[in-house]
Amino acid sequence: MIEVNNLHKSFLGAKKKQVIALNGLSFTAKDGEITGILGPNGAGKTTCLRTLYGLLKADSGSATIDGIQVTKSPIEARAKLGIFPDKFGLYERLTAYEQIDYFASIHGLQGTVKHQAIEAIIKDLEMEELAHRKTQGFSQGQRMKVTLAQALVHQPQNFVLDEPTRGLDVMSTRVLRNHLAKFRDKGHCILFSSHVMQEVAALCDRVIIVANGKLAAQGTPAELCDLASEALLEDAFVKLIGSDEGVAA
């Protein structure tokens, strides 16, 4: 379970101008649910997720992962997390297997347990053929699979993805989607940010709409459409972030 409570964060931008990235954002992502964060570019999605990983420190407010305060004990909190970051790269001189192995070891797995975990995730993501190739020259979909595998190899209770479907084709998106659904059914908590409405509509149990560093609205996709009295989530989204008066309450 991931809880974000009244997060505030501002940066010193160009010419010492204060840029407010998060302005009192609060939400909860429950276990056994896929929670989607929707928001226009610059709404504060990545800042919020980075605060969750403990990369950034919030000015005020708190984030907890399974009840562990991120600011107080970031390493323990991160151990409960699987992360698919905003920008992901691969170690191009390692094979896919070695990379997954590397992250598994960082999460403290070893011996046969580690070996079995790696084999399981490789089989799950249907990447047996890729496993022993160096990752240099992998396609976008293959890269996504490797990143997904290394984030999930230790079977984290909570899984955070920052725009995972960027640049993926339909097939890869489906693999990702199926995997997330399977993961949810096992009772894990999944939080992911996206721009793609169909995907959010198809996959998410709950949607959080963020605008100007604040929660603009939340609910199931259907509830949001009702709230904005629009038939399509896309129209609902535009309407909800366009006029946050009345809706935010």
Added chain:
Amino acid sequence: MIQFKALLIKEFKEAFRDKRALMVAMTMAMLAPVMILVLSKTMIKEMVATPPIYLNVTGESFAPKLIKQLKQNNIYPLSDVPEDIKNLWTERNIELIIPENFAEYMEEGRVITINLRADFSEKALNAPIRRIKNQINQYAQSIGAKRLIVRGIDPRILRPIQINDQDTAQPSSNAMFISLMLGLYVLMAAFMSGLSVAIDSSAGERERNVLEMLLCQPVSTFKIVAAKLCCASTISIIGVTLTLVLTSFSVSFVDLTKIGATFNLDLLMVLFLILLLLPISFFASALQLFVSFQAKSFKEAQSTVSMIIMLPAMIPVALMFIDDKPQWLDWLPVSGQSLLMDDLFKGIPINWAAFTGTALVTVGLTAALVIILSLRLKSEKVVLALS
């Protein structure tokens, strides 16, 4: 421990699989012995041999005996110069001007003024000019001595005191130029060999977007930095070892006895040098990681780190110009090691207190760099620079 092991294994895999960067790092070590061999051979040749010198003589016919003596000592008029080196000596243009009244003055016993004209600041001309002057002086002295003898005077009367030089330098001090070069070179090797790995594993990883992912993992930044440091400094130590081993092999081909010097690099000395440079390798890699982790891009890291390489090159050279070295120089990294190497090559017994001192200071500074860097990696500034 599992984490550190995994981090370390991964760093080594990446470092050793980047064959090209590794090759570049090791060329430094490969080139050292070749350079030392070639340089010392040419230096020995210059010090021992008396190659022919060609002079632009005006008034050759006024002093035939002087010219004859010069010729006997491999100094010839420019008219005799072989075609292939003609340009060189014409350009050097050492002029000897013998006055018309040479024979006349000689007969009358008056002082004859001969002009030797050349660019005295040119280093390549130092040896020829010295030899020309020596020959002319010898010629003049022998005539002077004969004049005294003819007058029934012992020529020794002109030399009431004779100085007898007794050089207290150890026999191997004469190999100074080799040791100086080698000392500089191994220090450079310590700084150069680990360089590409240090930049690649810090600024390189940031640019390939893998650093952010690593920083999100449940692993302390201290472990990350320590693993990267271990890897880079291992490569640096390999570089230093290779330089020393290859040099000790190649030095055996140089016959230093020709210039009355002895220099050998035996196993014990190689081991001592490796031990001496071990902390420096760590220090160099820590410094490089420190700088390149905080650079905004790979390119910035490269240009800043290349400034650091100046350190091992400048400090030993600067030390040569300080005659009264303050005590603290013995303790600082690079300068301490450089001074100890000087002593070692001169055959002076090793000052173990200074050895331990400089090693401790170097290790201490390295540890400080690692700690500061691992704190820095937690700061938001570094994270924000990721995107």
